[in-house]
Amino acid sequence: MTNSSHLTAFAGKRKVASGTLHSLAPALKDLVTADPHAQILIFDDQSGKQVDLNLHGSLADVLQRLPRPQAEMEEMAQVAAPRSVGRPKLGVVAREITLLPRHWEWLATQPGGASVALRKLVESAQRDNRAVVEQRSARDAAYHFISALAGDEAGYEEATRALFAGQRQQFEGQLHSWPVDVREHALLLAQRSWPAVSQVTPQ
Known part of the structure; x- marks a missing residue:
């Protein structure tokens, strides 16, 4: 799950909120404050798996424990990354593969090479x-x-x-x-x- 994943929260079998983790936290904190016995389950809409959210303490405590928003993380990465001179790397990774001779022969005839x-x-x-x-x-x-x-x-x-x-x-x-x-x-x-x-x- 990423910080920007879309989530859906249920109290028992009633849907109570949906959105990102940061947008859900205040609403769910209000809910458990009003009803300490509420059984909250949060699901990642992409995977269907449950997501943990510690709602103990004040709202400030809850928000403090959350991972940084995705946009903020990307902005920090851009600021921290040194700008390199020249062409950007293409991300090509070299690894060994094993093929039969006829496969190599076919690849050798293809435009651009194997x-x-x-x-x-x-x-x-x-x-x-x-x-x-x-x-x-x-x-x-x-x-x-x-x-x-x-x-x-x-x-x-x-x-x-x-x-x-x-x-x-x-x-x-x-x-x-x-x-x-x-x-x-x-x-x-x-x-x-x-x-x-x-x-x-x-x-």
Whole structure:
């Protein structure tokens, strides 16, 4: 989780706030001050995993313990980094790889040489695999969230199986009796996990 990650906070099974960690802290501190027994859970919307926030002490204490905002960290890094003369480094890392002779022969015939060809192949594979990676990340995020807040809800096991099977209608059908805020957030996190064909709504 980065300092700029978007988070959603629940008190029990009721959504109470959303935003960055720094924007959530004052609202959540007010909530636990008014209700010391409130059970606060905070989730990273990207991963679905829980985020710790120490709300003990005064608001000043809470804010003091938070990591610096991302914008402030970047500004400090720019100020601290010495300006170099000449061309900027491209970030190329040299490592050993092992290929069969026919692979090396093919790479030698490619424009720009072996290194350029390999970089293009890797970038192409990353583009082709991006949708699959995003679907898997969204599925895992939804799973982490419902495991934490809906494990005792009716249809939880069936919903979990449907989620991992990519069965959107079956998943959504199991959530109808869940608390509204939990259901809506689970559907939001799972939205990007479904295969493209299942996201098309029939006319």
